[in-house]
Amino acid sequence: IHSGALANAKTTRDPIFGFEIVAECPGVPSEILRPRESWADKSGYDATAKKLAGLFNKNFESYAAGASAEVKAAAPVA
Numbered sequence: 001i002h003s004g005a006l007a008n009a010k011t012t013r014d015p016i017f018g019f020e021i022v023a024e025c026p027g028v029p030s031e032i033l034r035p036r037e038s039w040a041d042k043s044g045y046d047a048t049a050k051k052l053a054g055l056f057n058k059n060f061e062s063y064a065a066g067a068s069a070e071v072k073a074a075a076p077v078a
Contacts, residue, residue: 016049017076054078 011020012034022033031037039045053076064072 015077016053018074050078052076 006022006025009025010023012023013020024030025033036042036045036049056076057078060067060075
């Protein structure tokens with residue numbers, strides 16, 4: 001990361017949290033880079049990720065009044 005080796009790496013967007021996930025990183029198994037792939041139960045991962053997104057959004061409600069539109073737009077999709 002500090003060397004800039006990943007600056008132009010291929011990424012995919014997480015559908016719930018919206019952050020970019022590096023598709024390949026030398027020396028790192030690709031399933032570790034994609035959290036959903038590390039779960040045997042993919043539907044269990046999906047349900048847990050949606051639950052976590054909902055909890056995040058609920059917690060954020062108390063801070064939303066002071067947040068910019070850009071920050072609000074970056075909220076997870078629950």
